[in-house]
Amino acid sequence: MSALLRWMRRQAVPLLVFILFIGGWEAIIRGFAVESFLVPAPSAVIVALLRGFAQGNYLGHAGVTAFQAVSGFLLGSALGIAIAVLVVVFPALERIVYPYIVALQTVPKVAIAPLIVVWFGFGMESKIIVVALVSLFPVLVNMMAGLKAVDQDRLDLLASLSASRWQILRHLRFPNALPFLFAGLNTAIVFAVIGAIVGEFVGSNRGIGFLILQANFALDIAATFALFVVLSVMGVALHSVLQSIQRRALFWNRTVEAGPGATPPA
Amino acid sequence: MPRQSSGARVAPEDCGAAALSIRDVGMVYGAGAGAVEALSGITLDIAAGEFVAVVGPSGCGKSTLLKLVTGLRRPSRGNILLQGRRVEGPRSDVGIVFQSPVLFPWRTVLDNVLLPIEVLKLPKARYRDRAMELLELVGLERFAAHYPAELSGGMQQRASIARALVQDAPVLIMDEPFGALDAMTREQMNLELQRIWQAQRKTVVFITHSIAEAVFLADRVVVMSPRPGRILEVIVNPMPRLRSLDDMLVPDFADQVRHVRSLLGGKGAEL
Numbered sequence: 001m002s003a004l005l006r007w008m009r010r011q012a013v014p015l016l017v018f019i020l021f022i023g024g025w026e027a028i029i030r031g032f033a034v035e036s037f038l039v040p041a042p043s044a045v046i047v048a049l050l051r052g053f054a055q056g057n058y059l060g061h062a063g064v065t066a067f068q069a070v071s072g073f074l075l076g077s078a079l080g081i082a083i084a085v086l087v088v089v090f091p092a093l094e095r096i097v098y099p100y101i102v103a104l105q106t107v108p109k110v111a112i113a114p115l116i117v118v119w120f121g122f123g124m125e126s127k128i129i130v131v132a133l134v135s136l137f138p139v140l141v142n143m144m145a146g147l148k149a150v151d152q153d154r155l156d157l158l159a160s161l162s163a164s165r166w167q168i169l170r171h172l173r174f175p176n177a178l179p180f181l182f183a184g185l186n187t188a189i190v191f192a193v194i195g196a197i198v199g200e201f202v203g204s205n206r207g208i209g210f211l212i213l214q215a216n217f218a219l220d221i222a223a224t225f226a227l228f229v230v231l232s233v234m235g236v237a238l239h240s241v242l243q244s245i246q247r248r249a250l251f252w253n254r255t256v257e258a259g260p261g262a263t264p265p266a
Numbered sequence: 267m268p269r270q271s272s273g274a275r276v277a278p279e280d281c282g283a284a285a286l287s288i289r290d291v292g293m294v295y296g297a298g299a300g301a302v303e304a305l306s307g308i309t310l311d312i313a314a315g316e317f318v319a320v321v322g323p324s325g326c327g328k329s330t331l332l333k334l335v336t337g338l339r340r341p342s343r344g345n346i347l348l349q350g351r352r353v354e355g356p357r358s359d360v361g362i363v364f365q366s367p368v369l370f371p372w373r374t375v376l377d378n379v380l381l382p383i384e385v386l387k388l389p390k391a392r393y394r395d396r397a398m399e400l401l402e403l404v405g406l407e408r409f410a411a412h413y414p415a416e417l418s419g420g421m422q423q424r425a426s427i428a429r430a431l432v433q434d435a436p437v438l439i440m441d442e443p444f445g446a447l448d449a450m451t452r453e454q455m456n457l458e459l460q461r462i463w464q465a466q467r468k469t470v471v472f473i474t475h476s477i478a479e480a481v482f483l484a485d486r487v488v489v490m491s492p493r494p495g496r497i498l499e500v501i502v503n504p505m506p507r508l509r510s511l512d513d514m515l516v517p518d519f520a521d522q523v524r525h526v527r528s529l530l531g532g533k534g535a536e537l
Contacts, residue, residue: 153366154368154370156338156364156368157362157364157368158385159338159356160336160337160338160356160360160362161358161382161385161386162355162356162358162385163385171381171384172370175370175372178372251413252372252413252415253371
């Protein structure tokens with residue numbers, strides 16, 4: 001019971017701020033009679049949100065966007081991890097492969113997206129590929145840093161046991177890289193939702209990005225805001241799923257909350 | 267098991283009986299004008315079951331000597347024979363205890379102790395009982411399923427001693443293993459190490475910068491000078507076993523400590 005009370009007390013201030021923010025927003029819109037096609041009132045957004053779900057099309061489109069974001073995220077992350085492992089196990093590869101990856105990263109994905117839609121079509125494939133491209137880099141960079149940031153004493157210990165480079169990877173580098181990897185994954189999952197929307201903006205007939213464009217064309221700004229809410233909820237949900245996986249995978253790392261902590265001081 | 271050399275019947279002081287034989291070893295880092303001579307003319311025979319402490323100020327090449335004996339580096343000059351075989355790379359017949367515990371935080375204490383078994387591809391199931399016995403020996407049997415972060419510094423170093431013993435290597439190399447511990451824990455660990463050494467009958471090379479620790483633990487104390495590292499003197503410590511902390515108060519002990527300190531010029535090493 002006291003736990004519930006403590007929880008309520010902890011939530012009280014953020015909740016109050018939220019109510020003040022929404023209330024103030026509503027008051028400003030009404031008080032200054034701001035046109036609804038410029039900025040909608042929160043109440044109008046809620047109405048649009050309820051209507052969207054009641055008509056039954058938000059859920060389906062949200063599902064499409066979420067599917068694209070998650071599959072692209074998984075594909076990009078898997079590639080990022082694989083490239084990082086190869087580059088660290090065979091250091092000669094780093095000088096050959098890495099410049100291309102940096103070059104690819106410097107080209108804005110918004111600029112590549114139209115090409116990818118041309119190559120892979122209007123369907124989900126093109127969006128998944130855009131998302132994979134966006135997710136790849138943060139995972140790759142963090143994973144590489146984590147695989148390299150190993151304690152010299154731990155390397156010496158394994159060397160004294162004549163460990164092979166694969167044993168060093170399995171027993172030391174890979175687990176050591178996990179806190180870094182999750183830092184990259186946390187960035188990538190947020191990028192993934194953005195990537196899916198960018199892909200949908202370029203050309204699609206399904207997904208939240210498609211609905212946002214439609215609502216914009218119809219000057220239905222309340223619906224646009226309602227779709228932002230759907231997107232935010234999706235982003236937060238994906239992020240918290242990842243966080244709970246992270247807590248389980250990194251139970252041994254006490255510096256989890258503070259970000260990547262490669263080698264906790266012994 | 268290590269091969270017995272064919273000359274096993276010769277007199278015991280012959281190096282054939284030595285568990286570890288260091289012969290005219292020198293080590294130079296770098297080349298040309300920037301070369302640094304870390305060790306020079308080190309010759310030392312250590313008998314099986316003997317406890318030898320190496321003491322000297324920082325820069326005397328203690329850590330270099332450790333890297334050479336464990337095969338992590340090759341000497342520029344001379345030979346090192348371990349169990350009668352020349353050291354040409356890392357060997358499974360040496361266990362190492364580092365300055366810090368060097369535990370892997372994602373493994374339980376038991377799995378940390380079994381790490382050498384996994385890396386050496388020995389049957390893990392067969393060594394599990396031995397690992398548990400060793401944890402009992404170092405007083406950690408109740409912490410087998412805990413993670414290193416849940417242990418104090420002294421407990422972590424005990425776990426690393428159990429790990430160094432797990433593959434039952436006849437030689438144990440210890441590199442200032444208790445340097446990071448507080449004085450009281452350190453004394454306790456010295457007592458425990460003496461007990462573990464008596465129980466396991468290992469040959470121990472114990473590197474330290476504490477004169478008192480060296481004299482308390484060792485059968486022989488090797489005193490080294492810095493830049494380049496040379497052996498100044500090897501002092502035999504005849505004090506009987508098992509030694510207690512009270513033995514540190516007897517005149518013999520104080521004389522030995524004083525002697526070592528005078529060799530080191532009365533500075534550069536802590537008491």
